[in-house]
Amino acid sequence: MTLRLWPVKTKERRATVLAGLILLQALCALFFVSDVVEDFRLDGKLDNPHLALETVAAFALISGVVFLMVELRALLSRMSNMQTGLDIAHGQLAGVIEEFFDDWHLTAAERDVALMILKGLDNDSIARVRKTAPGTVRAQATSVYAKSRTEGRAQFISLFIEELLAGSDHPDDGVRKLS
Incomplete structure (x- = not known):
């Protein structure tokens, strides 16, 4: 029986959920940006509080998309490093066991x-x-x-x-x- 602190499927699921949230947030940002552009095209002014709020929301969503993409990349990198470390530890344990057995x-x-x-x-x-x-x-x-x-x-x-x-x-x- 192999015991893992964080099962592989859970890590993959987390990465998939994070990618889905990034996509959803990117679609929302696209909606707000297109709405701001359309409102600005019709009105031509940024003094409308509704337009200013949509602009801030669009900027926040875009910033969130960028941040989440960086986090997803870091998560995938950590997962890869952890797996590499586990593989190395497994190989080293096998080597240590063999050395003991040979010496005995x-x-x-x-x-x-x-x-x-x-x-x-x-x-x-x-x-x-x-x-x-x-x-x-x-x-x-x-x-x-x-x-x-x-x-x-x-x-x-x-x-x-x-x-x-x-x-x-x-x-x-x-x-x-x-x-």
């Missing part, structure tokens, strides 16, 4: 079990997914904990969280902290 000399089966532990699966679920006996998974998990010098599932998971929060360059640094 985990077997392929132990790597599978360790990844599933990190994903939050319990031993019985891991056994079902891997089509092995729960006892085999328990033995492999125990081996993973021993090789990582952790005392169980919670400490094993916290090792990776601590590594990500600390931003350490070498996986052994996280192991030394817990020893």
